[in-house]
Amino acid sequence: MVALVSSSPSQHSAGRLTLQVADIAADTIAIRCLDWDRDRFDIEFELQNGTTYNSFLVQGDQTALIDTSHRKFRELYMDRLVQQTDLAALDYLIVNHTEPDHSGLIQDVLDRAPHVTVVGSKVAIQFLENMMHRPFQSRVVKSGHTLDLGQGHELEFVSAPNLHWPDTIFTYDVATQVLFTCDVFGMHYCDDFMLDEVPHLLEPDFQYYYNCLMGPNARSVLMALKRMDKLTVSLIATGHGPLLQQHCDSWVGKYRTWSQNQAKAETLVALFYVDEYGHSDRLARTIAGGIMKTGVAVELVDLSVADSHEVRELVHCAAGIVIGMPPQTGEGSATHPGLSTILATATHRQGFGLFETGGGHDEPLYPFRAQLQELGLSEAFPPILIKASPTATTDQLCDEAGTDLGQQLTQVQMVKQSKALESGLDRALGRISSGLYIITAQKDDVNSAMLASWVIQASFEPLGVAIAVAKDRAIESLLHVGDHWVLNVLEEGRYQPLVKHFLKRFPPGSDRFSGIDTYPAHNGSPILAQALAYLECEVTSRLEASDHWIICATVQTGRVSKPDGLTAVHHRKVGNHY
Secondary structure (H helix, E strand, O other), rough: OOOOEEEEOOOEEEEEEHHHHHHEOOOOOEEEEOOOOOOOOOOOOOOOOEEEEEEEEEEOOOOEOOOOHHHHHHHHHHHHHHOOOHHHHEEEEEEOOOHHHHHOHHHHHHOOOOOOOOEEEEHHHHHHHHOOOOOOEEOOOOOOOOOEEOOEEEEEEEEEEOOOOOOOOOEEEOOEEEEEEEOOOOOOOOOOOEEOHHHOOOOHHHHHHHHHHHHHHHHHHHHHHHHHHOOOOOEEEEEEOOOOOOHHHHHHHHHHHHHHHHHHHOOOOEEEOOOOOOHHHHHHHHHHHHHHOOOOOEEEEEEOOOOOOHHHHHHOOOOEEEEEEEEEOOOOOOHHHHHHHHHHHHHOEEEEEEOOOOOOEEEOOHHHHHHHHHHHOOOOOEEEEEOOOOOOHHHHHHHHOOOHHHHHHHHHHHHHHHHHOHHHHHHHHHOEEEEEEEEEHHHHHHHHEEEEEOEEEEOOOOOOOEEEEEOOOOHHHHOOOOOOOOOOOOOOOOOHHHHHHHHHOOOOOOOOOOOOOEEEEEEEOOOEEOOOEEEEEEEEEEEEEEEEEEEEEEEEEEOOOOOOOOEEEEOOOOOOOO
C-alpha cells in the first residue's frame, strides 16, 4: 500500500508545480515532482498531459538517493529532501541517467553534502565531471556490480546504454524487488495517481514516449530486457509518470513486442570491446558515432561481462562486426572466449573492422583478422592500432572508419531506394541546377573537405550562407555551432582537377589535401589556391533535414581571385543523388 503525502503547490514561470512523497516499499520513498503544465519535451515532442520527474530514497544502514529532479523544482525538492533524510548522513547519490531533467539538482545536493559518493556508469561520471567542473567522490558501476546498503538492501546495477543516452543504468534493490529505470518504461503523464491504476488512460502516452525516445534504439531495448530477465521485479520505479506495479508485465511486454518489430527492419553493427581496457571505450564510442551517422544501428557489448549466448545472438543478427581486441586470458595460447564465439558464429555475408588500444597484452590482432578473412568476411577498414593516448586525429580516424563501414552496409539499400523514385519526378528534380564548391574545415589538428553543390546565400544582415551536408560526411563533425570553415568557389572551365580529386574515396584518417595547393584562412581552414573565390564562415545553427544537416553560417570575409571569372555550374540529369 502506498502512503501518500502532498506538498503545497508552487507557481513557476513554466506553470503549476507540485510535489508528492510516498512510501513505495520497505525503507523506500518516492519524491515525485509534478510539472502539470509542461507542453513540450526535448523541443520537438508535444505533450498533452504534462510530466513528472521522479526521485527515490532507499535507506538501510546506509542511505542512497536515486536521481534528483529538474532545476525548476529546486526549492520544493530540496526543502522536502531535507525533511525526508539528514543530508549529513546521506552516503550515495546514484545517477541512472544524466539528462538535466534528472540531474538538474545534483549540484545542490553536493553543495550540502560534499561527502556523498556519486555512483553511475563510466559515461555518466564523465558527463558529470564535464558539467559541474568541481571535484566529487565517484564510483563507476556496470552490469553485475553491487552496492550493499545493509538491512538486506543490496543494490544490483544493470547496464542499459543508449536508452536513450549512452550513460543509462538500472538499479535493482534485491530486498524490495524494485527496479529503478529512470527514463526507460516512463511516460510524460502527470496526475495524482502514484501507480498505473488505470492503464487505458496511460497507454497512448506510454507508446508515444516509446516511439519518440526508445524506438530508435530498439536493439538496445531488447538487450536491456534480456539483462532484466533474471530479476524478479515487483515494481518499476520510472523517472517520468506513474510507477508501474499493477500492470508491470504488460508494460514490459509492450516494450518487447515493439522493439522486436522495430529491430527486424534495422541494419545492425555489433561492436565488441572491453570497457576499461586501454583506450577501448573512447575508440569504440567514436567508431560507433561514425557508424550511426549512416543510419545504421550499433550495439556496444563489453566482452568482460557479456555471456556467450548474448555474443552469439548479436553476431547472428548483425550485418557488420567491429572488435576492439580484448586482453589475453592468461591461459597460454587459448583465444579469448568472446573471440572464439564470434569466430564460431560469423558468416561471409558480414563486414568487419578491428582495433587495438594499447592496453598492454592484447589478443593478437593480425592472426584473428586472417581467421575472419578465411571465413569470407569483408574488411570495411584497415586495422586501427593505437599505442599511445588517443588524440583528435585518432578520433577522426575512428569516426571515418565507422562511417566507411556504415556506408558499405547501406549501399545496396540506397541503390534500391534511388531506383524506386518515379522516373518523371527523378528527372524533374535533376533540373535544379547549382554551383560547384569545395567546403574546407580545420579544427585543431583535424581537417577535412567535401565537394558541395547545395549552397545558397541565406541572409543579408548579417551576411549568411547555408549549405546542406549529408549526415555521413566526414566533415560533418567539424561543422557544429561555433566551428569555422571556408567556402571555396570553383571556376567554370578550371574545376575538373579539383572535383576529380575531392570525389575520390579517401581511406579513414588520410590527408584530403595531399597534392593540392592551399594556404590558411584567418580562421585556420585551408583555402584552395585554384579557387575562383573564397568566403570564411562561422557556423551559427544546424537544422536536421532527414538525411542531411542544413548548416547556417555567417560570412566573415572573402575574396575573388579573378573578377571576370564565372562560377562553375552543376547540371544534374536525375534528382536521387549528386
